[in-house]
């Protein structure tokens with residue numbers, strides 16, 4: 001038989017094409033001199049998403065964190081610029097929302113205020129993904145009416161500012177003490193006060209999702225947001241102490257998330273000058289502390305203010321995050337036993353790395369923004 005090498009062309013061509021496709025991207029650094037390429041970042045984000053998908057597939061993790069996980073997938077699918085990231089996150093969101101609806105057909109009679117808020121969170125997300133259930137929303141609305149603003153938010157933002165005199169549970173005997181108590185009425189131990197920035201953060205989130213869902217969880221978002229100026233100027237890392245630094249930092253990142261629709265809109269720096277300055281001036285502190293979670297949140301919030309890979313801070317953050325991904329695709333301590341911590345750190349690292357499909361400059365609650373806007 002004669003040797004006819006051209007007959008091999010159709011056999012070899014796909015391998016050649018694959019080799020070219022696989023090989024070429026290796027030559028695309030994220031910026032001149034970067035230690036990583038666009039493809040490194042792309043695959044890191046996909047491996048992170050894959051880890052989150054595995055967490056959601058675990059029945060126990062999903063039962064405890066289902067609403068949060070489907071919001072994670074849904075918000076990622078809406079905010080990401082990369083079509084493959086959007087598609088994969090969307091698939092996970094749809095699968096999760098369907099499962100969440102199946103597992104939560106009704107609001108139980110004895111649901112606590114926190115549980116009702118979680119039902120609003122999951123119900124809103126499932127509705128947004130096309131698994132609409134108006135009967136369920138009506139159940140959430142009726143259940144929410146049985147509670148006072150303090151049950152959801154720890155204070156009534158219609159009447160007062162974020163409180164500074166709410167004692168935490170007694171660390172010695174576990175008792176709850178009335179507002180204003182400085183020592184435990186049961187055992188006499190000095191009581192720690194709840195951090196007002198923590199209270200603000202939780203209240204912003206409850207009312208943000210409540211308003212989007214059309215259910216009043218103690219108050220409206222604008223009622224809570226109007227107290228933001230009362231908590232400015234923000235104490236910095238030296239003024240606040242370490243524990244308090246995180247409370248301030250997370251309050252600020254969530255002010256940004258609630259006003260930028262979870263990374264849908266760009267915000268102008270002059271709209272939130274104090275928040276922007278805090279994020280920028282404390283960014284490197286997170287790198288020095290090898291803190292993935294806080295770095296991730298500072299990166300997507302700073303990107304919302306217009307920073308990009310052409311800025312030194314974002315470049316340092318990207319290399320830091322890519323350096324620290326675990327073999328299983330997650331970020332953070334792989335020995336951590338709390339699955340919430342494991343997936344939340346991974347989620348924030350993905351958010352810190354990925355590119356966004358910004359939908360212009362805008363705020364998600366213009367009325368609330370008008371009330372806190374600088375003159």
Ligand SMILES: [Zn+2]
Nearest residue numbers: 170173184187
């Ligand atoms: Zn006590």
